[in-house]
Structures are given as structure tokens and as C-alpha cells.
Amino acid sequence: MSGGQGSGRSAWIRRYKPAEDADCRLVCFPHAGGSASYFLGLTQLLAPEVDVLSVQYPGRQDRISEPSLESVSDLADQAYEALKPWTGKPLALFGHSMGAVVAFEVALRLAADGTVPLRLFPSGRRAPSLFREMFVHLLDDDGLLREVASLAGTDSELLADPGVREMILPSLRADYRAIETYRHSDGKRLDCPVLALTGADDPMAPLDEVRAWGEHTTQEFAMEVFPGGHFYLTDEMPAVAALLRSQIAAATRG
Template structure:
């Protein structure tokens, strides 16, 4: 079974930790891939066995069609993650990944498996809706938006060949997240930790704090300096937040 799971198209284990007490499941942002969490996986080992999610339509799954609906994506992922229920799960999602992680948490709880915690990063609460149409923008407008959100991508976006490969996937992900809204979702029974940047143009702090409505357990927010990808500049602090949370819930 272990060998079968490691060959899953959906899950990457860059630093397998079969003896780790918990499994940290990481969900990428729009246009992102499992490799975004490689450094986090290395840093968290052996405290957590990091399972980085690989959505269809990118890297080694480039030939597969993207899933342009967040609930459908969550349905597919839960089918995969149920097989990993031998140890407690902690979920971490950034931007679009936060919405996917939330929907996965809902489904896990419905299946009788309550996560130890849900980390939502750089994303407004599911009960908040903003009319956004970037998925309908021109290629040039979409590239300009991406440069605004993540300066680290400027060189990649300047490569015309690479851009032609990744832009359809990014647009599909934008279509999925811009249509997502779930104000009637039942509250979770697991704690939620919301992380955000104080200058994030797409995740206002007030909207991030509304994640509190989506859990019956504890909730807290931590605001970092920076924009939408604040976690790149505060990687050590973010990792420590995860470690502290795991230690606290395990102690209880």
C-alpha cells in the first residue's frame, strides 16, 4: 500500500517521514505546483511528514485538464487523502490552496476524520465574495497581475515559451477560485489559523479575520509584513507557527 500511495499522481513526498507523528498536507496557490512546498517539506522533517498536493494541469501532469471547480477538486483530493488517515492530518493552503484545504477539511470531517488544524494563508474567508474577472482578462493583463502579486515570478513570466505553457493553467485556476464562494458551509470542528500579509492586495485583513466564522474550535490570525507572497519572506516564522500549533494540539 505504501508503495502505491507514493506513486499517487496527486501527492508528492519530497522527504518521507513514516515515523512522524503527523502529516502536513500542503495545497498550492493558483498556478502553483507541489514543488512550491519542497523547502517547507525539508524544514519540517522529521517533525511532520509533508504531503504536497499536485493538481492536474502542471509539471508532470501538464497533459491533464485542470479542474475548474473548487468543490470538485476537493472531492477528488479527499478520495486520495482518506488512504492517509493512519496518522493525524494538518492542512495548509496558500491563496487558492486555502479554499481547497477548507473544502477538503469539510469533507474529511463529514467522513469522520477531524484534522488537527487548518492553516489558511493569503485568502479571504469562504463567506466573503468579491466580484473578480481576471480569468477573462487578456494574457497581458493576466501577466501584469501575476507580476504584481509575486515579483519572484518576473523572470519566469518573461520567458515566452514557458509562459505559453503555464498561462492556460493559471487562467483555469483563476477561473476556479474567482467563482468560489461558500457562505453556507457548516463550521469546522478543527482549529483554524489564518496567516496574511499586511499589504496583500487580494486578501484584506478584515476579510481574512472572517475565517473565525468557519470553526467551532479555536481561531487566531497572524499578520506578517509583506504582500500576497509574504510567506516567502517569513518562511522560518511560518514554519514555527506550524510547529507550535502541532505541539500544542498534541499536548492537549
């Protein structure tokens, strides 16, 4: 498989450690400013029991020359199309921060097309129905980067590098615009279980707002709280991988 891509050879999908014999595929959606490689460690921890597909949004890494998308709807529409060749096995969806909302919207699109996801795992994000007025995408470059640094998502020394700043700012601003202008208004709910994950000290995802994900499914809902802040996943990846593995195994047995 060239470049970590699979049978669809889509620019949207990275498959770093193919697990052909796995019963389920876990599709991972990154945070604002993030890329598919954020999930490389998770991929290594879950293989070969789970076949991990990491979503690569345009405007970053090997897609740096492509224009970034500025709406969750566009991100979800195109990611959904890219996933169609991968629906031969059950799909579970994991998304962190902005990626949680993109994953939710992709799950709705898959379900509407007859492919109900096995599980949805939103991480580090309040429920889609809880709108919060935010304008980070309108800040100047320094303000935008300060916001990112405050969440500990990117090394502050990297953000001080002019070359890095120039490379990441367009996609970062587009992602913030996408998530800050997102509105969930149609009231559609999923018909699959939802397990929300979050950091105990995440300022962007208070526990009561994470718990509201339960209103977005007709099936079981649960929440798991890990030590840490918005990027708890960095330190808690082995524990998260163990949880995802057990959840997916239980779902596929059922």
C-alpha cells in the same frame, strides 16, 4: 517511494521528505498557478517532526498533460479522494491563497467522513464566506500575466519567456476561474481550530477579511500577521515553519 509519492501512489500527492515517525501529516495546497514544489522548502524545514504532503493539481509540472480543473469543488473532491490512504495519522491542512479555500473544502469533506482535521491553516486568503466579484480569468493572456506579476508570485523575466507562458497559462487561467467562481453558501463550519496566516501588506487579503475565518469554525480561531505582501511566505518561511511546528506539536500533545 517513487517520485516523492507514498503508499497511495496518487498523482495528487508529493512527499519530498518522508517523515515516517512523525505524529502528524501536514497537507499543503498551493496557490493559483502554483505547484506542489512551492512547499519543498517548508517540507525541509518541518521534517522530521512533521510529515509534509504537498498537493499537485493537474495541468502543471509532471501533470502538464492532464486537463486542469476549473472549479474548487472538483479540486477538493479529487484531493479528498487522494488523501484517503493517508488518514491513518492525524492530518493538518495548510493552503495558500486559492489553496486556502481548497484546503477548507477538503477539511469539510474529511470531517463529513469522520476524519476531523487537527488544524486548518489558511494563508493569504479572505474567509470563504466573503465573496468578491473578480474577472481576472476573463482577461487576455497579457492581462492575466500582469495580474500574477503584480502579486510577485512569479519572476517577471520568466513570464516574458514564450515557452514558459505557453506552459503555465492554461493551468493559471483554470485556477483563476475556479477561485473566482467559487461560492460558499451552505454555512457548514469546521470542528477544528483555525489559525489564519497573512502578510501585513497583502492587497488580496485585508486583515478584517482574514479575521472572518473565525466564523468558519466552532473551535478556537487565531490570526498571525507576517511582514510582506501576498507571497510573504517566500521570505518568512522559517518563521512560518516554526509556527506550524509549535501548533502541530501542541495539538498532538493535546
